[in-house]
Amino acid sequence: MSQRRVCLVTDEMYPFTAGGIGRVLHNLVEDSLRRELDLELHLLFPARTTVNPREVERHFLGKVKAHVASVRSEWDTSFDEGGVYPPPGAFTDTVCHAQSMELLLELRRLEEEGTRFDVIEFPDYRGWAFCAIQEKLLGCGLEGAQVVVRLHSTGGMLAPFERQLLGWEHMGQFELERKALLDADLVIAHIPGVAELNCSFYGFPDSWLDKVVREFPPVAPKADPVPPRGEGEPDLLFVTKIQNIKRTDVFVRGAAGFMRRFPEYRGKAVLACHTANSAYLAYVQALIPEDLRSRFLFTGPSKDRDALMRHGIVVISSDYESLNLTAYEASSAGATLVLNGACVAFAPGSPFIDGVNCYTYGGSVDGLVEALERAWRAPALLPVEWTAVPPYWETPRAEPALARPDPDADLPRVSVLITNHNLGRFLPETLASIADSNYPEIEVIIVDDASTGAFDHEVLGRIEEATQSGSSGVKLIRNPVNRGLPASRNIGLRAATGDYILPLDADDCISPTFIRLAVEALERHREFDVVVPSTGYFDSDEGRAQRRFIDYALFIGDCPSLGMVANRLSCATSLMRRSLFETLRYNEEMTSYEDWDLYLRLAHAGHRFLVTNALHFHYRRRKGSMISGVNPRRHQELLFQLHQNLSRPLPSGVQLAAFLLLATPPNGARTAPAEPTSVAAGGEVPLRYGVVDTLNSTLKRLPMMHRLLKLAASGLTPEGAEARPTRYALVDLLNRTLKAMPVVHPTMKQVMKTTSKLGMGRR
Numbered sequence: 001m002s003q004r005r006v007c008l009v010t011d012e013m014y015p016f017t018a019g020g021i022g023r024v025l026h027n028l029v030e031d032s033l034r035r036e037l038d039l040e041l042h043l044l045f046p047a048r049t050t051v052n053p054r055e056v057e058r059h060f061l062g063k064v065k066a067h068v069a070s071v072r073s074e075w076d077t078s079f080d081e082g083g084v085y086p087p088p089g090a091f092t093d094t095v096c097h098a099q100s101m102e103l104l105l106e107l108r109r110l111e112e113e114g115t116r117f118d119v120i121e122f123p124d125y126r127g128w129a130f131c132a133i134q135e136k137l138l139g140c141g142l143e144g145a146q147v148v149v150r151l152h153s154t155g156g157m158l159a160p161f162e163r164q165l166l167g168w169e170h171m172g173q174f175e176l177e178r179k180a181l182l183d184a185d186l187v188i189a190h191i192p193g194v195a196e197l198n199c200s201f202y203g204f205p206d207s208w209l210d211k212v213v214r215e216f217p218p219v220a221p222k223a224d225p226v227p228p229r230g231e232g233e234p235d236l237l238f239v240t241k242i243q244n245i246k247r248t249d250v251f252v253r254g255a256a257g258f259m260r261r262f263p264e265y266r267g268k269a270v271l272a273c274h275t276a277n278s279a280y281l282a283y284v285q286a287l288i289p290e291d292l293r294s295r296f297l298f299t300g301p302s303k304d305r306d307a308l309m310r311h312g313i314v315v316i317s318s319d320y321e322s323l324n325l326t327a328y329e330a331s332s333a334g335a336t337l338v339l340n341g342a343c344v345a346f347a348p349g350s351p352f353i354d355g356v357n358c359y360t361y362g363g364s365v366d367g368l369v370e371a372l373e374r375a376w377r378a379p380a381l382l383p384v385e386w387t388a389v390p391p392y393w394e395t396p397r398a399e400p401a402l403a404r405p406d407p408d409a410d411l412p413r414v415s416v417l418i419t420n421h422n423l424g425r426f427l428p429e430t431l432a433s434i435a436d437s438n439y440p441e442i443e444v445i446i447v448d449d450a451s452t453g454a455f456d457h458e459v460l461g462r463i464e465e466a467t468q469s470g471s472s473g474v475k476l477i478r479n480p481v482n483r484g485l486p487a488s489r490n491i492g493l494r495a496a497t498g499d500y501i502l503p504l505d506a507d508d509c510i511s512p513t514f515i516r517l518a519v520e521a522l523e524r525h526r527e528f529d530v531v532v533p534s535t536g537y538f539d540s541d542e543g544r545a546q547r548r549f550i551d552y553a554l555f556i557g558d559c560p561s562l563g564m565v566a567n568r569l570s571c572a573t574s575l576m577r578r579s580l581f582e583t584l585r586y587n588e589e590m591t592s593y594e595d596w597d598l599y600l601r602l603a604h605a606g607h608r609f610l611v612t613n614a615l616h617f618h619y620r621r622r623k624g625s626m627i628s629g630v631n632p633r634r635h636q637e638l639l640f641q642l643h644q645n646l647s648r649p650l651p652s653g654v655q656l657a658a659f660l661l662l663a664t665p666p667n668g669a670r671t672a673p674a675e676p677t678s679v680a681a682g683g684e685v686p687l688r689y690g691v692v693d694t695l696n697s698t699l700k701r702l703p704m705m706h707r708l709l710k711l712a713a714s715g716l717t718p719e720g721a722e723a724r725p726t727r728y729a730l731v732d733l734l735n736r737t738l739k740a741m742p743v744v745h746p747t748m749k750q751v752m753k754t755t756s757k758l759g760m761g762r763r
Contacts, residue, residue, distance in 0.1 A: 006119040006393045007042040009103055009128060015059070016051045016273065020325035021123065022151050025191075027218040028391055028741045033063050034650045037394060040065070042117070044106060046099050046128070047071040063453040067603050070108035080081065090552035093568050094172030096126040097554065101613060116652040119393045121148040121188075127176030130556075131613050132468075133183045135303045138521045138531070139611055143193040146397070150186040151194055153322050153703040155523060156655075157201055161245040161319045166657045168566075175559035175568065177200050182558075182608070187212045190323045195682050203560075205606070205651015206298065218388040233267035235337065237312040240303065240326050242284060243276035247317040247340070249575055252287045252296070254315070254368030259292055265376060268295045270312070272302040296447035309335035313375045316370065321345035331357060331384040336375045337484050342659060358384070403633070412523065412623055413516055414575070415498030416756065419488045420506035421449040424456030426620065429541065432616075433509035439516035444474045446506075447492045449515065476578075486586035486594040493581050502575045503595075504649040509544065518575035529577045530602065530609040532557055532570040532580040533616035536648070544618050553619070557609030560600070561655040564643065565662050570609065582605065587645055590629055597645055604651050636662075 008029070012022030027040055043066045045051050053066035072087060085105065091098035107120065120142065122129035124435075131148050156174035159166055166174065181187060182204060189195040195212040198204075220733055236258070238251045248271070255269035275281045281298075286294050302308045306329075313334040316327055324345045331337055338344040341360030346352045354360040358381065359374045360369035420427060427446075434444060449459055466472035477491060489503055500519060503509065510533065520529035536549030543550065556568045559692040563569045572595045584593050584601060601611070632640065639662070 003038045003040055003392065004118045005040045005042065005116065007107070007117045007121070009044045009046075009120065010123045011046055011051075011123075012041065013045075013047060013051060013056060013163060016056065020323070021024070023325055024217050024323065025220070029060065029064060031218045032391060032484055032692050033060065034395065035390070035394075035762040036412065039394070042067065042115075044069065044103065047102050055289065067106060067110065069102045074103070082548050084536075086536070086549075086552050086554060091554055091564075093554065093556060093566075094127075094176055096128065096173045096176050097127065097556075099132065100128045100131040100176065100572055103128055104135055104141075107132060108135075111141060116150075117142075117145045117147060118396070119146050121150055121393075122180070122184075124149050124151050124177060124181060125153060126173060127154075127178075127180040128182060128188060129180040130176050133180060133185075134614055137183065137525055138612060139524070140613070142518070146185045147179055147343070148188060148392075150188040151190070151322050153320065154178075154181075156196075157198065158245055158320065159657075163244060165660065166210045168661055170207070171562045171655075171658055171661060172556070172568070174555050175562045178653075179198060179556055179559065182208065185211070186392070186397070188307055188730060189294050190217055191345060193347055194322050197344055201653065203651055213392050213394060215225045215389040216386055217323075219323070219325055219386065220332045228422065232311075233265060234376070235267045235308075236269045236314040237314045237331070237719070238269070238317075239273050239302070239309065240269045240316060240318065240324075241274050241276050241392065242281050243270060245319055247319055248284045248285060250340075250363070250365055250368060251315050252284050252315040254317070254372065255296070255364060256287070256292055257369040257442070258372040259295065260289075268297055270297045270299060271502075272305070274298045274301060305323045305329075306333040307602075309333040312339055315364075315368070315372070316340065316343075318343050318345070327352070328386065334380075334651060336381060336704075337384075338375050352383050355381075359384045368609070369389050379631070381426070387625055388422065397509065412442045412499035412519055413443060413497060414439065414500045414502055414519060415492075415496035415578070416442055416444045416491035416502045416504055417489060417496065418444065418504050419445060419449060419485055419492065420451060420456070420460075420505055421485075421488075422451045422453045423455055423506040424453060424459035426507035427459055430509055432507055433512075434504075436512040437510070437515045439519060440511055440749045441517065443496070443745045445492045445495050445499055446474060446476045447488040447495075448476065448478045449484070449488045450479045456581070473525065483586065484591065486513060486590055487588045487593070488589065489586045492543065493585070496578065499578050500575055501578055501581065502573065504573050508573065509618040509620075511614075511616040513617070514612070518610075518615075522575070522577065525610070527608060528610050529580055530557070530599070531606045532569065532577045532609050533573065533624065534612050534614065535571045535617045535619050536615040537619045537621045539621045544620075547615075549615065549618075550621065552615070555611050558603040558607065559655070560603045560651055561658045563596075563600045563603055564646075565639070565656075565658050567593075567596040567599075570604060571595070571617050571619065574599075574609075590638070590641060592634075593642055597642045600617040600642065601645065601647075604646055604654075606651070661735070709710075 008025060009016070010022070011026055012019050012025065014023040014026040015024070041064045043056060043064060044064065045068045046054065047069045048071070049068055053068055056066040057064060072138040085101065088102070091101070107117070116584065122132070129147060133147050136145065136147055154177040156177050157725045159170065159174070160525060164170070181202065182200065187195065189212055190216060195209060195214065197205070199208055208291060236255045238248060240246045242248045252269070259265060285298070296666070301350065309330045310333050312335055314330040315338045315339045317322060318324065318643070319340070321343055327346070328337065328628060337358035339352055339358050339360050340363050341347060341354065342363035346358070346360060352358045352360070359371045361371040399619055418427070418430060422621070431444070434442065446463065448456070451457065451460065460476065460478070463472065463474055464476050467474055467476055475495060477495060479491065480487060483491070493501065500522070502515065514533055521531055522528055532555050534555060537551040537553070539542040540547070541548055553571055555570055556562070559568050571640065580602065584598065587597050590597050
């Protein structure tokens with residue numbers, strides 16, 4: 001067998017970072033190296049990591065190669081497959097999306113240099129696998145690599161246990177994590193029950209479990225026999241982390257209750273661990289009864305952890321763990337274990353057996369008191385037994401066979417549906433972008449929705465003449481009366497003969513490679529139904545020709561929770577299977593957001609989307625667009641109508657917490673008049689607008705200064721751009737200038753975020 005290359009993407013690695021995830025990965029690497037297989041192991045760390053890659057390589061004696069993803073300050077076209085990749089500042093759903101892109105581009109760079117991986121493994125948290133998975137499925141790179149996600153604990157999974165309120169950033173991360181898990185080639189779970197819990201939590205179909213591999217990792221050296229407990233009272237030990245999900249409060253209450261019930265017990269309760277949250281620490285300390293305070297010690301992490309555990313009763317009261325390395329290390333050190341049996345890591349099917357190698361309780365304080373009594377009075381238990389399984393990357397797996405097009409068969413036809421209403425001046429450029437496509441089997445259907453402009457009549461008349469003479473392949477449908485955009489799209493659908501549908505507005509354009517890329521991806525991957533192009537906004541033909549975009553709309557695809565409050569599903573244009581429209585149509589009652597409405601209904605019906613990482617859809621920002629009339633009140637009205645169109649009950653796994661975001665504008669900024677970026681974000685307002693709104697309200701108290709600044713900023717809105725407050729044009733110009741200064745822009749953005757959080761960015 002030829003040498004296999006494996007890349008593990010991580011931000012944790014023992015001994016350079018704290019935490020059990022880094023220790024598990026370290027153990028996996030050491031275990032594989034110990035077997036001296038024909039294997040080349042790589043580690044890839046995200047940008048701004050605290051880990052020095054050269055120190056990591058020295059630690060593993062040069063047997064592992066370490067890389068750090070670089071941070072881009074502007075476009076990188078070296079991996080351009082017909083578009084450009086958006087810069088880091090373009091990602092407004094979650095910073096995890098930008099990090100996912102940086103990791104992908106580092107993998108692509110290594111690939112260009114000749115380092116092609118057989119396996120690329122990502123952690124589940126932060127959804128970092130998202131961009132790499134989409135790139136591979138679309139055939140744009142990483143072909144031949146198996147993209148794998150290992151179940152540790154996603155932020156979305158932890159949120160309910162942490163009792164935290166999801167914000168815009170958290171909700172974006174939740175959907176990115178969900179999508180990465182759903183689309184991955186393979187998912188690794190350490191113990192039974194964890195994959196099933198994730199499947200239920202995210203509302204995945206049961207078939208998702210077919211790609212889950214359950215492998216118990218090397219966790220700790222085994223102690224045989226268990227060292228005897230020392231003389232004197234054993235202390236009650238909490239050695240995980242002072243954090244809500246670890247339920248430190250249950251430990252403190254249970255320890256105090258145990259001391260009250262058994263006054264003859266003279267030991268102490270020792271919390272020898274890190275603190276994740278100072279406010280939670282203060283809450284926990286306040287739970288200690290005054291007369292027992294001297295018996296509760298908060299020591300921080302112990303230098304001699306094994307010796308401490310050997311002579312104590314280790315309590316792990318966590319609500320959720322995907323593995324919990326501490327439990328195995330404590331058992332190996334000779335500790336008596338008391339575990340929350342309601343936690344999936346210690347539930348039946350795990351190596352932990354009540355009364356044999358641990359004592360379990362049901363999660364309550366009273367149950368913990370009873371379990372502590374058993375642990376205190378009973379003799380020593382047996383050590384925990386487990387069998388570490390060699391990692392999956394040591395055994396090559398055949399990838400499922402993909403649908404391969406018959407070279408002799410006809411290419412699938414794509415019906416491009418162009419809707420037009422008084423946009424004839426832009427129509428030639430839109431048609432030219434279709435003509436530039438490198439996919440040959442296209443039919444173009446123009447549905448004119450009763451245009452009234454003389455220029456439109458001239459352009460459409462010429463198209464009609466060419467069609468009648470047979471010199472044009474364009475099919476023109478002219479509505480006798482204005483029907484509205486969704487109805488016009490439905491009229492075009494009825495006339496379409498293609499296997500795939502691509503809606504396109506008369507003033508927008510697509511890249512030359514998008515149609516072929518999308519068709520070939522859907523032909524290979526029958527489980528997907530939609531391909532979404534990431535979007536760049538342009539305000540001049542020159543800007544589009546040079547790919548100098550003034551703004552962006554980036555998407556996650558099928559995101560059924562966040563999609564109910566923000567359109568992170570798709571832009572107006574995406575390539576879809578014609579079969580979808582056998583049961584669905586555009587809702588003709590919608591006067592805007594008709595695309596959002598359609599995509600959300602598709603996502604709730606379980607249809608899956610692919611999303612391009614590069615920018616393949618070019619959206620023209622202009623005055624008088626439909627969306628320019630969507631003010632905050634109108635946005636709420638349309639959103640209510642959109643929700644009324646959804647089927648009931650909502651799908652399993654949909655997080656209703658997303659609706660709380662409607663009451664909390666992102667970054668604390670007040671709602672501003674909507675612009676194209678706001679549509680992509682479902683009413684979200686760029687942080688810079690919130691700051692400049694506050695400054696504007698202050699300047700209005702100085703009428704002369706306000707008028708002078710407004711006069712100076714006039715003319716900044718480009719010809720053809722939609723009308724908007726002058727202050728927004730001014731701050732957009734400043735923002736574009738700062739983006740060209742990679743050191744300054746992130747610093748300024750962080751200052752504005754901090755200001756906003758402190759309430760200084762609000763009115």
